[in-house]
Amino acid sequence: MDQTELLNRCRKGDELAWEMLVRRQQGRVCAMVFGYLGDREETLDVAQDIFVRLYRKLDQCTDADKFPSWLISIVRNACLDHLRRRKARPPRQDIPAAEMTSLASSSPNPEEQWYRTARRRLVHRALQDLSEINREVILLKDIQGLSLEQVSDVLQVPLGTVKSRASRARLELAQAITALEKGPDGGFPSATEAVS
């Protein structure tokens, strides 16, 4: 079923259509939230809230073409909101890099399964070291595949700024990953074994 019809049915209260929409979008929504928050439990909570909000706001998005970037804006707002609140709480999820290494070598927990590969774990860890705007450019453009124009739209910054940030952000991420690999404990050697 195409997106326009699916959205129309959802707006009319068709529960089956809503279920399909949730199933179609949940992977993307969770990946984005995880990119922002870096914590599995929080991701699941916030992602649920996002779907509840989406359900209530469906009437606001009348153009199916604009649905993806509209949804991304909802996700982004919820994540920034959550991060703002998190700042007010005592830190819990600031796991030092060394601990991450030992986590990686211990038996797999649910969060480990989300990383799937050593490289992805490295990327997530390194993303937390980037500036906010560079992290968002990576999340939206390089991971979610948005165009420069869409990124500029979602972040509400000029297109020129996004263009100049795009390469810079990627380079900074690569440097942060390289630094982690060469960390005090020798990092995650498996991540660079297979070189493309």
Place this chain on the structure above:
Amino acid sequence: MRRFDDKDDRNEDLVRSILDRTSGPACSRALEHLPGLVDNNLDSGDRVLVQAHLENCPGCRSVAVVLGWMGTELPAMAEIDPGEEFTAAVLARTARLPSRAAAAGHLTGAAGLVDRLGNWWEERIQRPLFAWQVAYALTVLLTVLTIAPGAPLHGVPRQILAGVEAGPARLSVLGGAFTTVDQGVAQGAGFLKDSVWGGIRSDVGRRVQSTELARDHLGRDVQGAWREIRHKRTGPALMRLSAAGSDFQEIWRLWWRSNSINQSSTAERSSS
């Protein structure tokens, strides 16, 4: 895994010492070009030079290697399977909400009214103008409490009074009530000046932006409180209302954080 024999090592040392005494290491320039190299959009001259640098610089080479695999690894991170439990939890939560048909106005009786009120509030509070109007209403209220003879809050900062100067003349939602209060305040204190209006707009835009997240949150908490009230869960309802109170405080704090209503309006007046 040594790449060079002794002669190469000596050459490399020589190159480094020359660079150290002349231009300095070329790494930052090489790094700048790496995304272009990986994306294959460097001109041929730059490409040759960067590749030559990479052959001799292990530091830049490892960054290039990472950039290389990022190109395939990042897009593969666009989705995460949260599991069937997640889907079930979302569907259970949305099933408890008023159905979309009800939200459109088909639910009758007190429950329908409460739902509609909750939805109305959540939609409204996320609109900048409405949030501004609410903040304004509170300002007017506070002002009345402070300038009336024998008022309990007599002597509040002029900053708050300045907000009243900014009073909206056209209010789509509560216009009539505001206008009445407006006039009372204007007569009582002489604060309502039309000339200030133009200068207020840009200032309001900024304040609207700074309170966006807090407003979003207030909407959610109030909506949550309505839901709990409707299900007769007093404890959770009180908690959500208390959270909404904190949200309102946050909006209030952000709204008045800078005392620039007077400044910006004065500046615009003098520039026009």
